[in-house]
Amino acid sequence: METRTRDSYEFPTDLAEEPNARSALGWTIIVIATTSAVLALTNAGAISGWAASFDPQPAVIAMMRVADGWDETTARLGLGAPHARMHKAWKRMEQARWSGNRPVVEQAALDARVPGEDPAVNE
Amino acid sequence: MLFPTLSFGLFFLIVFALAWSTSSNDWRKLILLVASWIFYGAWDWRFVPLLILSAVMNWGVAALIVRSDDAKRRKALMLGGVIANLVMLGFFKYFDFFAEQAGSLLELLGVKQDPALMQVILPVGISFFTFQGISYAVDVYKGRVPAARLLDILLLMSFFPHLVAGPIVRASDLVPQFQQKPQLNRGMVTMGLLLIVWGLFKKAVIASELATAFVDPVFEAPMMHGRIDLILAAYGYAVQIYCDFSAYSDMAIGIAALLGYRFPRNFDRPYRSASLQEFWRRWHISLSRWLRDYLYIDALGGNRGGKTRVYRNLMLTMLLGGLWHGAAWTFVIWGGLHGAALCVERWWSRAALTRAWVLPHWAKVALTFHVVVLGWIFFRATSFGDAVAYLGGIFAPGVDTMTVTPLVVLLIAFGLAIHALPWDAMQRAAQRLRTLPAPAFALGLAATMLVVDAMRYEGVAPFIYFRF
Numbered sequence A: 001m002e003t004r005t006r007d008s009y010e011f012p013t014d015l016a017e018e019p020n021a022r023s024a025l026g027w028t029i030i031v032i033a034t035t036s037a038v039l040a041l042t043n044a045g046a047i048s049g050w051a052a053s054f055d056p057q058p059a060v061i062a063m064m065r066v067a068d069g070w071d072e073t074t075a076r077l078g079l080g081a082p083h084a085r086m087h088k089a090w091k092r093m094e095q096a097r098w099s100g101n102r103p104v105v106e107q108a109a110l111d112a113r114v115p116g117e118d119p120a121v122n123e
Numbered sequence B: 001m002l003f004p005t006l007s008f009g010l011f012f013l014i015v016f017a018l019a020w021s022t023s024s025n026d027w028r029k030l031i032l033l034v035a036s037w038i039f040y041g042a043w044d045w046r047f048v049p050l051l052i053l054s055a056v057m058n059w060g061v062a063a064l065i066v067r068s069d070d071a072k073r074r075k076a077l078m079l080g081g082v083i084a085n086l087v088m089l090g091f092f093k094y095f096d097f098f099a100e101q102a103g104s105l106l107e108l109l110g111v112k113q114d115p116a117l118m119q120v121i122l123p124v125g126i127s128f129f130t131f132q133g134i135s136y137a138v139d140v141y142k143g144r145v146p147a148a149r150l151l152d153i154l155l156l157m158s159f160f161p162h163l164v165a166g167p168i169v170r171a172s173d174l175v176p177q178f179q180q181k182p183q184l185n186r187g188m189v190t191m192g193l194l195l196i197v198w199g200l201f202k203k204a205v206i207a208s209e210l211a212t213a214f215v216d217p218v219f220e221a222p223m224m225h226g227r228i229d230l231i232l233a234a235y236g237y238a239v240q241i242y243c244d245f246s247a248y249s250d251m252a253i254g255i256a257a258l259l260g261y262r263f264p265r266n267f268d269r270p271y272r273s274a275s276l277q278e279f280w281r282r283w284h285i286s287l288s289r290w291l292r293d294y295l296y297i298d299a300l301g302g303n304r305g306g307k308t309r310v311y312r313n314l315m316l317t318m319l320l321g322g323l324w325h326g327a328a329w330t331f332v333i334w335g336g337l338h339g340a341a342l343c344v345e346r347w348w349s350r351a352a353l354t355r356a357w358v359l360p361h362w363a364k365v366a367l368t369f370h371v372v373v374l375g376w377i378f379f380r381a382t383s384f385g386d387a388v389a390y391l392g393g394i395f396a397p398g399v400d401t402m403t404v405t406p407l408v409v410l411l412i413a414f415g416l417a418i419h420a421l422p423w424d425a426m427q428r429a430a431q432r433l434r435t436l437p438a439p440a441f442a443l444g445l446a447a448t449m450l451v452v453d454a455m456r457y458e459g460v461a462p463f464i465y466f467r468f
Helices: A025-042 A044-051 A058-076 A081-095 A104-112 B006-021 B025-041 B045-067 B071-108 B126-142 B150-158 B171-178 B186-220 B227-258 B276-282 B285-299 B307-325 B329-350 B361-380 B384-395 B406-420 B425-433 B438-455
Strands: none
Touching (some): A025 A044, A025 A058, A025 B006, A025 B186, A044 B006, A081 B406, A081 B438, B006 B025, B006 B227, B025 B045, B025 B150, B045 B126, B045 B150, B071 B126, B126 B150, B126 B285, B126 B307, B186 B438, B227 B361, B227 B384, B227 B406, B276 B329, B276 B361, B307 B329, B329 B384, B361 B384
């Protein structure tokens, strides 16, 4: 807060001049369409999960049926396997504890116990 | 409609297709305007008229200012516009808080009266769009920007990428861009997509995992945790709030870029700051610049008027900056702590002690970081008492039980380590990637998004800054 200068805001999306710069709309459309298609194939579970998050009305139920069908089809083809494997590995990392430490929930339950209370009584 | 959701993804695909399908710039702006109102209405339709009213009011004030030749009238119009914005903000954000404080004060004086609370619902993003409105009215009055068309001001204040949590994009940055049809280039698109994916990773993986698995439980019951947990949860919150808020800004900048517009940087590796002053040049840059330009300099006089006045101005700016974040004493204390630290820093840098006592750079960074973390404890705690209890727990002797997991420690370390990256690391990556054929870039992008999705926490918590 020292000096008063017109801010030379830095715009992160301004890159150095491109050689042979031309409109990149076509390139962008291909990137977005391909990315969406690959994700729809490899992460169909996200679509069915999203469809299931709405209140069940006739249109939503129809959408859920399509989404679930798509999820089953991609699963049959094994397309969802990489995502499932990575998710499982991540869950294992979440569950990992320092040696000798209990999982967080268990530890919190122990911490919450009234001092002097015999755990065996509650079990 | 949160950015990292499929609902927003579909919404954006439709808006992208419609915006680029029209050759008329005015139609394009109308499409973006309606899309922004739909985006805002997804939270609460009742506040869309408030957003429109705020934009029309600021446009009207600016139009009257430029039409008037009388200096006094111009000033009165500008002040009227600022006050109207503040009244709107004050009513929705602070009415219940001040009513409650007045009730407590009356009770202290022996007058028993229930405070007239109205349970006012806070319109999401009101702090951001009212500040944008104020800056437009003041800039037109000061001749920094010309008055703009109603359509441009409506879009400036409603534009969905920045609407609910910033960055606070000023008229001088965005209105000139609205006045011509934007052009896309590969660099802009590549950088925009990288920012979106990076933001998604910071929010959905780092911030959500830290919050849910560790920081929230520790802050909710600090007395049930040992010192190591309390210290690590304070560091964890520092990483969480950075990853949460900077993720929103990154995604906002990236989404705007895909629509052809440039937003300014809002974060620049804040935890590598060697002073509080530097921290505020790197943290929520659009807000700190707003506070500096419109409050510290325009309203309070900045560095003019002697030492005492400068310290007073610094304190007031930071206290009000704290209050801007929310109607609670914890935010005021947070602002006060930053203000006091800035004053001490200023005094220190001008005192003879500086020459005798020179800290190495790493020590200054560590000291600044810990002052910031101390502030975050007040910022995160639900009350002053909770914050004090939290701090007391850190220094209290006792057996250290530890609930922190290896993954949480890894994420905290990672969230701090990214501050060591060069400032243009992403730009350099984007410069290389923009030369790739579209399908190759798309496959890499999809693979990265798949990895991020596999790591993300189930469900998406709202961004922290939505409630401000």
